[in-house]
Amino acid sequence: MTARPLAGAAMRRICLVATEESGDRLGASLMKVLRQRLGDGVEFSGVGGCGMTREGLASLFPIEELSIVGFAAVLKQLPKILGLIRGTVDAIVAAQPDVLVIIDSPDFTQRVAKRVHARDPEIPIVNYVAPTVWAWRPGRAGAMRGYVDHVLGLLPFEPEAFRRLNGPPCTYVGHPLIEQLASLRPNAAEQARRDADPPVLLVLPGSRRSEVARHIAVFGETLARLRAQNLAFEAVLPTTPHLEAAVRAGVANWPLVPEIVTGESEKRAAFRRARAALAKSGTVTLELALSGVPMVTAYRVGEIEAFILRRVVNVQSVILANLVIGENVIPEFLQEACTADNLAPVLADLLGDGPIRARQVEAFDRLDAIMSTGAASPSVRAADIVLATMRSGRR
Template sequence: MIAGEPSGDNLGGALMAGLKELAAPGVEFMGVGGPAMAAQGLESRFPMEELSLMGLWEVLPKYRALKERIAQTARAVAEAQPDALITIDSPDFCLRVARQARALNPSLRTIHYVAPSVWAWRSGRARKMAQVIDHVLAILPFEPPLMQAAGMSCDFVGHPIVADPVAGKAEAAAFRAANGIAPDAPLVLCLPGSRQTEVSRLGPRFDEALMRLRDRVPEIRVVIPTVRGVSALVHDMARRWPTAPVVVEGAGEKRAAFAAADLALAASGTVSLDLAANNVPMVIGYDVAPLSRFIIGLMLRTDTVTLVNLVSETRAVPEYLGRNCQPGPMSRALYRLIEDPEARAEQFAAMGKTMERLGRGGEAPGLRAARSVLAAISSGPRPR
């Protein structure tokens, strides 16, 4: 099993727990992972953090070392002759390992956890992946036909969001009280992203949109959940406010803030599912550098990138992307969510449908993934 970043490590840990439940005591693991996989008994061959790199300028200085890690890991997989190699997200590293390991051991069964987002752009990635991957564990319900069309078997195993803890009403009320937020004050989450480039680009626009909303609804309060890597930027943004927003960083505080919120202005990404899990109506905004915007515009294959819209097959969540990511339209969309019960009701219905389709109320995703893995192993390698 190979995971290259924290989200993959969490998926791997849950999958390992499921495999131990279904296949214990005979199951054994080897590979690369983080603390969640270590808690299930994996001794990582090297620190997973070596693989947590993003961007050309981060990768280039370590390219030679990463290339050697790929070769070392592929040799270890081939020598171990496992029942399956399970790669988890991080395709730049994982699929290169799978390719080299398959070259050394052509009968190796290969399984990849998290399908590439070919529904959005770069559809050729699935066909390329099918050259080295037999079976895919998908976390979005509309992905299996896309993977099967590319030549791989695929099961939808549920999205990890359905297993994440959600704060209750008591925690939400305690959060408001602890931060001096009146029980009836509209509470808006501001979520400008988790990377410095995102916060630098989106932060000022989100800031201005919320300032305009405050002019129309003076009693609103703003909470900005953030992460350590962008905390300084977020605090700088918060200092502009006459009534300082509450900035929260800890996991418990974030859960309570989501439970206490009435609406949100958020960057595009999986955070829309966190908001859906907490039944928080949202407005989505996102932009990238002009050249990236142009390239993505040429390749984009869908009229929405918001997962709540895609999974629910609605367009209930308003999104403002690229040149449309401007304070005025986003502020007006937020105001509509405050003033228009029908707009809120439409989102509540879409969010409920989304969580149902992602697996809420069913078997835990880790256990579903484990069943899929065991079925794939028992069926043998696919014909080539």
């Protein structure tokens, strides 16, 4: 049942800013819970995508205007980006919200938050999705303390990281993937297929065109090595509709052309059947781990980006699932180490019943306890903190 505002109660105004699809999904789920709590007594404004629009937000601009890839492209579009930041700040300050929620996309949202705070320090600010201060640029945590009231972390180790780095208060609210376990875990028939021969091997070269371009050839070489060893398997490559043509062109000369599936439901169905995965590093590693799919990971970037990252990244692993588990159970092969010679032997182990597979399966069994948020969902926990942070009355 939708809540109704008390007679005479003031309308609550909540501004949200999300500029990527993942942030839009988080924002939409948060708005849904806030609407359930506040009923018709809430107004939403700010920046968001289709999901947030469906929940009642009229975005200040289409988030596609910030879909800019590459350093040179960003420089070229910098005047436009700065203009969007100024316009967003002006609109938020004019709206006089009870709280501002910035969601991920720190290059944009942190600049908005700093400027809003400078112009009106009375507006509370909640940062949904903690910036990765635990991985690089740790000084950001202390700087955020000056303008962010509360950080909502998606990973269980983030509150301690912000405490150690003297950042603002941070609460682990839970990763959205833990709300999707039913679509990640196999039923009895899918588990039987996962255990059957030939095993299903997931191939995940990336979700961006540049990532596919960098990984598709070495992934194909890796599968060729496995075939040369007479290992039988069925390869499935989930991708998105806008990358399908590039993927099909990239796998055309593979010795084993994988089944290509598009769409989220088809991807999740493949996860539930798969015995192992060859994956590009990223959030997908946590998705695979929660699905119970052992993996080997790889990652290549451009030489300039690699040069910079080697000097600023300060974590024991770049694999998200390893960081959450707290140990490096998933092998990672980065840059020069990302070769078929390195990837193929690990995949052979994972497709069978080798020790690398056994170690990952045992570690993945602990993830539910590590990532648990108790009875409340991540969206509910996030909404609780947003409501608690809202200022009590209007000026």
